[in-house]
Amino acid sequence: MNIAAEHPAQNASVRTAKLLIDGQFVDSKTTEWRDIVNPATQEVVGCVPFATMDEVNAAVAAAQKAFQTWRTTPLGVRMRLMLKFQDLVRQNQKRIARTLTAEQGKTLADAEGDIFRGLEVVEHACSISTLQQGEFSENVAGGVDTYTLRQPIGVCAGITPFNFPAMIPLWMFPMAIVCGNTFVLKPSEQDPLSTMELVELAIEAGVPAGVLNVVHGGKEVVDAICTHPDIKAISFVGSTAVGTHVYNLASQHGKRVQSMMGAKNHAVVLPDANKEQTLNALAGAGFGAAGQRCMATSVAVFVGASKDWVPELVERAKTLKVNAGIEPNTDVGPVVSKAAKERILGLIGKGVDEGATLALDGREIDVKGYESGNFIGPTIFTKVGTDMSIYKTEIFGPVLCVVEADTLDDAIALVNRNPMGNGVGLFTQSGAAARKFQSEIDIGQVGINIPIPVPVPAFSFTGSRGSKLGDLGPYGKQVVQFYTQTKTVTARWFDDATVNDGVNTTISLR
Numbered sequence: 387m388n389i390a391a392e393h394p395a396q397n398a399s400v401r402t403a404k405l406l407i408d409g410q411f412v413d414s415k416t417t418e419w420r421d422i423v424n425p426a427t428q429e430v431v432g433c434v435p436f437a438t439m440d441e442v443n444a445a446v447a448a449a450q451k452a453f454q455t456w457r458t459t460p461l462g463v464r465m466r467l468m469l470k471f472q473d474l475v476r477q478n479q480k481r482i483a484r485t486l487t488a489e490q491g492k493t494l495a496d497a498e499g500d501i502f503r504g505l506e507v508v509e510h511a512c513s514i515s516t517l518q519q520g521e522f523s524e525n526v527a528g529g530v531d532t533y534t535l536r537q538p539i540g541v542c543a544g545i546t547p548f549n550f551p552a553m554i555p556l557w558m559f560p561m562a563i564v565c566g567n568t569f570v571l572k573p574s575e576q577d578p579l580s581t582m583e584l585v586e587l588a589i590e591a592g593v594p595a596g597v598l599n600v601v602h603g604g605k606e607v608v609d610a611i612c613t614h615p616d617i618k619a620i621s622f623v624g625s626t627a628v629g630t631h632v633y634n635l636a637s638q639h640g641k642r643v644q645s646m647m648g649a650k651n652h653a654v655v656l657p658d659a660n661k662e663q664t665l666n667a668l669a670g671a672g673f674g675a676a677g678q679r680c681m682a683t684s685v686a687v688f689v690g691a692s693k694d695w696v697p698e699l700v701e702r703a704k705t706l707k708v709n710a711g712i713e714p715n716t717d718v719g720p721v722v723s724k725a726a727k728e729r730i731l732g733l734i735g736k737g738v739d740e741g742a743t744l745a746l747d748g749r750e751i752d753v754k755g756y757e758s759g760n761f762i763g764p765t766i767f768t769k770v771g772t773d774m775s776i777y778k779t780e781i782f783g784p785v786l787c788v789v790e791a792d793t794l795d796d797a798i799a800l801v802n803r804n805p806m807g808n809g810v811g812l813f814t815q816s817g818a819a820a821r822k823f824q825s826e827i828d829i830g831q832v833g834i835n836i837p838i839p840v841p842v843p844a845f846s847f848t849g850s851r852g853s854k855l856g857d858l859g860p861y862g863k864q865v866v867q868f869y870t871q872t873k874t875v876t877a878r879w880f881d882d883a884t885v886n887d888g889v890n891t892t893i894s895l896r
């Protein structure tokens with residue numbers, strides 16, 4: 387970790403991530419700062435403060451105050467705010483993508499994809515006037531009607547990971563605030579600058595003071611959010627260890643929590659699959675974003691004769707261009723930090739030690755002009771056993787494990803034994819095989835001839851088992867439920883002619 391000793395604003399060329407409290411972008415008064423480092427060059431592109439507890443409390447207090455008026459702001463006003471916000475994000479997509487690539491490393495095209503997948507959620511938020519509708523039944527008893535209200539819950543908070551600094555914050559604050567809540571966002575400390583550019587646009591779009599607030603930091607700030615008495619709900623996306631901690635701590639403090647966590651995503655290949663499309667999909671989903679997607683394919687399960695395609699998969703992976711994300715035609719950028727690179731190299735070493743075959747070794751990659759970048763080339767292990775560290779651990783790098791299965795049933799059993807449940811893919815031309823697979827596989831998001839089945843925002847992100855804690859997922863209908871509470875009203879209106887039929891001492895409505 388690279389903690390800057392002093393306030394970096396003394397160095398005018400370095401951008402500092404501001405806090406957003408009560409509508410004002412302010413410099414933190416903290417003494418603890420961390421460098422934001424370009425993963426391709428090691429250039430310091432900015433600095434991020436670890437906010438003080440006073441600053442966290444001020445952000446929550448601003449959100450609590452703003453909730454009193456925001457909760458009753460008309461739906462049309464909230465909807466039009468999102469319409470304006472989506473327009474601004476669209477106009478600024480290329481600028482934000484450049485910031486994102488500089489601080490995170492992914493290719494410019496993929497950075498634009500990161501923003502676009504978030505933008506789709508903002509577009510969906512524009513439909514809030516129908517998404518937040520309640521239900522109504524007339525005459526549930528004589529003269530009695532029952533209806534439900536979907537009311538906002540108060541101050542909500544979001545804690546986001548480094549791998550999608552645009553998409554994942556956009557999963558959270560637009561849907562939370564369009565439902566009438568106020569929000570405190572804690573972006574990843576590794577790449578908060580692109581997130582802040584989106585937040586600036588939200589303020590420009592007209593989000594009122596205190597409705598959206600941002601604090602930066604690490605464990606201390608996260609723990610303060612999880613235990614703050616005025617925060618009602620927390621959305622977390624990140625690793626399994628931290629997500630479990632957040633879920634447990636925040637639940638103990640009475641909050642509603644959704645925690646989307648780590649993964650080990652399998653792609654099952656049947657021999658009847660279209661070979662070209664399948665190999666392209668595996669290479670793209672295994673090595674795109676340098677394997678740093680929660681929905682990346684990290685295990686390819688070749689069933690029966692499809693195992694003969696593995697040498698071609700290795701050749702396909704060799705054709706991917708490893709370079710800085712800013713360079714044209716790059717397929718695989720650097721991993722996010724030197725620490726991440728060391729961790730991934732350690733796991734590759736373990737794979738070799740534990741007896742897997744290194745069919746493609748990306749460790750000694752040489753990237754001209756970017757010699758100090760955190761690059762690892764596409765790496766493929768074959769003969770991987772399910773007891774090996776490379777199978778059991780989320781590597782979160784450009785490393786694909788190849789395993790073999792005799793039958794579709796064996797492949798399904800293998801995937802279902804893995805504790806993670808984020809995503810899975812099946813490659814086949816058989817509708818019957820696909821139907822059996824979708825029915826029997828115990829994974830929350832299934833792709834059929836789709837390697838990264840991240841649902842579009844009219845649906846919800848439905849990772850499962852070890853990849854998720856909490857019932858309701860991000861975006862779609864589920865997140866409207868997450869960010870609202872249902873109030874049920876049972877009402878009888880008397881007219882003056884109603885006959886007084888005496889005292890009712892039973893529980894039945896008459």
Ligand code: NAD
Binds near residue numbers: 546604625
């Ligand atoms: P991370 O868990 O290290 O960090 C996530 C957030 O938690 C950050 O904001 C960070 O500041 C904070 N944090 C870090 N350590 C903490 C601690 N000890 N206590 C409290 N808070 C802490 O995750 P990451 O490395 O930024 O992101 C990669 C992980 O996120 C991978 O495991 C990936 O699978 C997962 N992820 C999951 C999904 C999903 O939808 N399931 C999506 C994207 C990423």
